[in-house]
Amino acid sequence: MRAGLDELVDVTSRVRDAIESVATGRPSLAWLTVAVLLAEGHLLVEDVPGVGKTTLAKALARSIDCQVGRIQFTPDLLPSDLTGVNIFRAQTHEFEFRPGPVFSNIVIGDEINRASPKTQSALLECMEEGQTTVDGTTHRLPRPFLVVATQNPVEMEGTYPLPEAQRDRFMARLTVGYPDHDAEMLMLDRQEATSPLAHLAPVTTGATMLRLADLVRHVYAAPAVKQYVLELVGATRGHTALRLGASPRASLQLLKAAKASAAMAGREHVLPDDVQALAVPVIAHRLILTTETRLQGTTPQDVVTQIVERTPVPPAPGRR
Structure with missing residues (x-):
């Protein structure tokens, strides 16, 4: 197990460095994000607009070479917009399943509490059981499977509070908070001409993270x-x-x-x-x-x- 732990420390360190190159000055955020991924949980990121919630989620997704799905939650979003839908093909006279964005390794749910509770609850089965049921047919989701959802405080206009059952599905919640003066100055310098996300390259693969997650179970x-x-x-x-x-x-x-x-x-x-x-x-x-x-x-x-x-x-x- 020792050799596997050495690899885990090296890989997770590189993933955290990649995240911190974008989310400057807040190493604890990167540490918790990677820990939740290794523990095969889901992460809820809550704070006011503009402090880097979505940027943090995108930095994690870009640092790992895997399939990424992004959902912008809005009041008119339907459950089928997340899970997928069966489409009737006239040529074959059969229904064909078209998967939604939840069929990804990392799913970024932006402003999850702007959607109705009915749409929010569509994620419950996905997050707990790693599958989704559409028109009576169950479809397995890929592994690793991580939902990184951002939400604004419930006092903000146009938000719905997450149901207790859904909050319980998230392994951890973190608050981004405002960066300190030095970190914000560094952010201005780095993002003055270009976005650091544009230059962020994967440092590992989804298959590697899945193997390391299996190792974590034996700690x-x-x-x-x-x-x-x-x-x-x-x-x-x-x-x-x-x-x-x-x-x-x-x-x-x-x-x-x-x-x-x-x-x-x-x-x-x-x-x-x-x-x-x-x-x-x-x-x-x-x-x-x-x-x-x-x-x-x-x-x-x-x-x-x-x-x-x-x-x-x-x-x-x-x-x-």
């Missing part, structure tokens, strides 16, 4: 680390500030993401630090605050941070 997680994951997620279910806690899917995805983090660090085993670093992006977007808590200005991120600080950390496990 060791000690029973104490698994118990730590359960305690963090379980603490959300009885928290007085929350109306809805995290689901068992959150436990599973937090462990998967922690394994990917450990592998990217060149380790064959998960540390509690890996779990802590991913707790907020993996858990917070699944929580629903009580009305009183929301009016007090508390965010789900604040609640998860508080839980992490209060939950005893198990001793770091050694190698098997």
Whole structure:
């Protein structure tokens, strides 16, 4: 496994460097994005317009030589515009399936919360089961399969809140945020005459990322680390500030993401630090605050941070 981890560290480092060449000054975004890809999850990118959400998603797609589909979500978008449609051919008197953009390795969903809930829900089966059903026929989606969806805050005009079931399908949510002064100056210098995306070349292939994702599954997680994951997620279910806690899917995805983090660090085993670093992006977007808590200005991120600080950390496990 050691040789495979060395390759994983090298490949993911090159992918992160490619992303950071476009999303300047924010290495944590590239790290989390690649970790979600390795863990075979899906990523939700949320922030106000203009801070680079779509650029981040495009940078990931261009750094990997694979099939990419892009969907611009609008209020009039139909579910069949995502999944595909059966077309009747008069010459053969048969229906022919024309696949939609979800039949790609990386699907970029731009402004996902501008579409109606009916269209948003068309992605549920795709994201959870890696397949889609059209007119009673099930079609498998290619692997690797990653949805990178961007959304504006729900307070923005013309947006629909994502259903709880759909938010739960995303392994992690990240907030891009505004770059600092130096990073924004570097962005002005790099993009003054041309877009860095135009010069971004693939540094690996989809087949390689799929093989490395299979390797991540075999990273060791000690029973104490698994118990730590359960305690963090379980603490959300009885928290007085929350109306809805995290689901068992959150436990599973937090462990998967922690394994990917450990592998990217060149380790064959998960540390509690890996779990802590991913707790907020993996858990917070699944929580629903009580009305009183929301009016007090508390965010789900604040609640998860508080839980992490209060939950005893198990001793770091050694190698098997």
